[in-house]
Amino acid sequence: MTDLYQSQRAMRRMRKQAMDRGVIAILDVGTSKIACLVLRFDGADKFEGTDGVGSLAGQSSFRVIGAATTRSRGVAFGEISAMQETERAIRTAVQGAQKMAGVRVDHVIACFAGARPRSYGLDGRIDLADSIVSEDDVARVLACCDVPDYGSDREMLHAQPVNFAIDHRTGLSDPRGQMGNALAVDMHMLTVDARSVQNLLYCIKRCDLELAGLASSAYVSGISALVEDEQELGSACIDLGGGATGLSIFIKKHMIYADSVRIGGDHITQDISKGLKVPLNTAERIKTFYGGVMATGMDDREMIEIGGDTGDWEHDRRTVSRAELIGIMRPRVEEILEEVRVRLDASGFEHLPARQIVLTGGASQIPGLDLLANKILGQQVRLGRPLRVQGLPQAATGPAFSSAVGLCLFAAHPQDEWWDFDIPADRYPARSLKRAVKWFRDNW
Amino acid sequence: MQSVSRPQRHDPAPSRWSYRLNRLWLTPGYRRILRLGFPLFLMAGAAAWYLSDAQRLEALRDSYAEARRAIEQRPEFMVNLLSVEGASPELAEAVRETLALRLPMSSFDMDLESMRRNVIAFNAVADADLRVRTGGVLSVQITERVPAVLWRHPRGLSLLDADGHMVAGTSDRGAWPDLPLVAGEGAEEAIPEALSLIAAAAPLEERLRGLVRMGERRWDLVLDRNQRILLPEKYAVSTLERLLALSKGRQMLERDVTVVDFRNPRRPTVRLNRNAVLELRNIRDTDIGAPL
Numbered sequence: 001m002t003d004l005y006q007s008q009r010a011m012r013r014m015r016k017q018a019m020d021r022g023v024i025a026i027l028d029v030g031t032s033k034i035a036c037l038v039l040r041f042d043g044a045d046k047f048e049g050t051d052g053v054g055s056l057a058g059q060s061s062f063r064v065i066g067a068a069t070t071r072s073r074g075v076a077f078g079e080i081s082a083m084q085e086t087e088r089a090i091r092t093a094v095q096g097a098q099k100m101a102g103v104r105v106d107h108v109i110a111c112f113a114g115a116r117p118r119s120y121g122l123d124g125r126i127d128l129a130d131s132i133v134s135e136d137d138v139a140r141v142l143a144c145c146d147v148p149d150y151g152s153d154r155e156m157l158h159a160q161p162v163n164f165a166i167d168h169r170t171g172l173s174d175p176r177g178q179m180g181n182a183l184a185v186d187m188h189m190l191t192v193d194a195r196s197v198q199n200l201l202y203c204i205k206r207c208d209l210e211l212a213g214l215a216s217s218a219y220v221s222g223i224s225a226l227v228e229d230e231q232e233l234g235s236a237c238i239d240l241g242g243g244a245t246g247l248s249i250f251i252k253k254h255m256i257y258a259d260s261v262r263i264g265g266d267h268i269t270q271d272i273s274k275g276l277k278v279p280l281n282t283a284e285r286i287k288t289f290y291g292g293v294m295a296t297g298m299d300d301r302e303m304i305e306i307g308g309d310t311g312d313w314e315h316d317r318r319t320v321s322r323a324e325l326i327g328i329m330r331p332r333v334e335e336i337l338e339e340v341r342v343r344l345d346a347s348g349f350e351h352l353p354a355r356q357i358v359l360t361g362g363a364s365q366i367p368g369l370d371l372l373a374n375k376i377l378g379q380q381v382r383l384g385r386p387l388r389v390q391g392l393p394q395a396a397t398g399p400a401f402s403s404a405v406g407l408c409l410f411a412a413h414p415q416d417e418w419w420d421f422d423i424p425a426d427r428y429p430a431r432s433l434k435r436a437v438k439w440f441r442d443n444w
Numbered sequence: 445m446q447s448v449s450r451p452q453r454h455d456p457a458p459s460r461w462s463y464r465l466n467r468l469w470l471t472p473g474y475r476r477i478l479r480l481g482f483p484l485f486l487m488a489g490a491a492a493w494y495l496s497d498a499q500r501l502e503a504l505r506d507s508y509a510e511a512r513r514a515i516e517q518r519p520e521f522m523v524n525l526l527s528v529e530g531a532s533p534e535l536a537e538a539v540r541e542t543l544a545l546r547l548p549m550s551s552f553d554m555d556l557e558s559m560r561r562n563v564i565a566f567n568a569v570a571d572a573d574l575r576v577r578t579g580g581v582l583s584v585q586i587t588e589r590v591p592a593v594l595w596r597h598p599r600g601l602s603l604l605d606a607d608g609h610m611v612a613g614t615s616d617r618g619a620w621p622d623l624p625l626v627a628g629e630g631a632e633e634a635i636p637e638a639l640s641l642i643a644a645a646a647p648l649e650e651r652l653r654g655l656v657r658m659g660e661r662r663w664d665l666v667l668d669r670n671q672r673i674l675l676p677e678k679y680a681v682s683t684l685e686r687l688l689a690l691s692k693g694r695q696m697l698e699r700d701v702t703v704v705d706f707r708n709p710r711r712p713t714v715r716l717n718r719n720a721v722l723e724l725r726n727i728r729d730t731d732i733g734a735p736l
Contacts, residue, residue: 070456070457088455088457089457091457091458091460091463092456092457092458094463095458095463095466095467098466098467098470099466102470103470103472104467104470104471104472206460207463208463208464208467
């Protein structure tokens with residue numbers, strides 16, 4: 001645990017450095033595309049918020065000055081499968097964004113969809129030494145959480161304290177300075193496959209970039225696609241990506257559950273390719289232009305040229321009705337949504353007050369998806385688009401960029417994680433100076 | 445059988461090195477050095493190399509001097525005429541000779557300040573104003589000194605202005621009949637006082653012959669009939685005014701006195717003529733009524 005703890009702390013330091021320098025890059029490593037945004041932080045003209053307008057979740061403090069998207073290569077199911085290819089794709093995206101921004105970026109915050117995220121709920125409880133909760137008590141209660149054995153090949157990606165309780169008062173967001181006898185904490189921990197993360201770190205290092213943060217794409221797309229009251233009252237964000245579908249549940253502005261389904265938009269494309277016997281890029285084009293999931297009578301008459309370049313006239317002049325296309329796509333979309341439904345049920349989503357479901361991500365642009373999702377997931381489904389941030393190009397405002405935009409917000413205002421708190425004094429090495437200072441302070 | 449080397453598709457990804465170079469190029473310091481420092485260094489180097497040869501440097505200097513010459517010799521900057529104003533014809537002629545300008549001449553070659561000093565060096569010139577006017581005229585505006593007194597000194601006669609400054613020498617007293625005469629050692633040092641004394645002595649104007657500086661400290665007023673008024677060092681003018689007031693009431697100066705000594709204003713002394721002394725004695729004797 002300790003080395004990860006240290007590396008997460010190092011990433012936070014990197015983020016601090018990048019903030020001082022004012023420029024940081026955002027890298028969304030997805031299965032179908034890799035997006036890179038360059039943010040400029042200028043603390044001078046901070047938007048304070050006026051009557052009726054909140055602090056805008058911090059997105060007024062930065063500005064997107066460079067954006068580039070490239071077709072992803074060597075990524076499958078949101079995980080890196082071919083390192084060199086991915087490295088090249090990352091280089092392309094970073095160079096394009098740098099060119100647009102006109103500055104060199106050294107620090108990057110990355111997110112990825114795959115690596116089999118798994119959620120754990122932890123809790124810890126301590127008796128307070130003196131009746132007022134201090135910083136040190138918070139650190140101690142976080143440290144005393146009993147961490148389950150999540151396996152040696154997995155690493156902790158997020159560990160966020162979600163809720164504090166003092167004696168019998170629960171639902172506290174900041175317990176410092178309050179009085180009581182015992183302090184308890186609920187924590188949400190997300191672990192991912194260590195090897196996938198190592199691959200990503202290696203690729204980023206090969207691009208001469210310093211990693212300043214790492215986030216799960218399900219989490220960050222939830223940050224950008226859910227509006228404030230949805231985050232507050234309990235909702236799920238479903239990020240339908242290319243190779244994996246991320247799922248995150250928020251309540252009280254904290255993520256309490258995240259998971260991913262290893263099916264995505266690319267599988268729909270593959271189905272079309274197989275069903276219509278066309279190459280993958282043709283299938284992708286047909287999906288984006290004519291795709292849908294709800295067939296109507298009109299769709300039987302709408303014929304789609306599917307083309308081809310074999311030289312066989314008959315083969316190259318094939319047509320297919322839109323209804324047939326929908327017939328190919330719908331089972332796969334249903335499968336994805338059913339899988340999501342299973343995960344939602346497993347998480348206990350039905351006990352949340354609002355139960356709003358927001359669909360986002362590139363595959364959420366399929367026409368009629370919200371109607372289909374109504375049938376499978378429940379009535380409260382809407383399509384979500386990312387928040388508008390300053391300077392974002394029009395081309396990058398679609399739902400496919402919700403995780404990139406969410407990562408921008410994450411970079412501007414990261415949530416407190418376990419490693420943002422002090423290490424409790426008794427965890428220090430025995431000869432540490434801090435420990436000696438603590439002993440003095442306690443005894444005199 | 446399919447060929448092993450398929451035609452390579454264009455890879456949009458930059459190579460590792462081109463990516464690194466691109467990032468290096470975007471580094472501000474490096475960029476500044478390459479875009480500003482390097483060309484500057486190159487230009488400075490080229491200039492230094494070019495100037496390292498003495499012959500080229502000489503040629504460069506020559507061409508610079510020639511260009512400068514060509515501009516200076518343009519008709520706009522040439523002076524063709526010298527006009528001397530405010531001076532008598534003799535003085536104007538003398539000024540022309542002193543300046544000795546070879547006209548036409550470029551105004552860049554003229555040192556107006558030294559020319560002005562030369563003109564002012566003339567005794568008769570109080571002030572001079574030199575200007576190059578439009579149309580290529582060098583105008584010398586001269587303010588002449590006005591002679592105020594004649595000064596007789598061992599080497600002859602001179603004309604002095606009101607400040608005691610030499611205007612010119614002269615040989616003929618008759619040529620300047622209206623100027624008062626001063627003499628004596630150190631007289632030229634105290635001309636302003638002399639002038640105020642002459643002004644104060646206006647009632648005696650017909651009788652006044654001149655002023656004599658005595659011992660470089662005080663004035664004697666010389667009247668006709670060899671009369672002399674000895675004035676003190678200080679308050680000479682007011683003393684003279686008192687004396688005139690005195691003499692007006694008693695007609696003192698009309699009497700047969702040689703010297704009126706006012707050197708000590710509290711104790712004025714009068715020296716009589718020899719005849720007057722005898723006459724005075726006779727009168728006194730007559731008054732007593734007893735002949736000697």
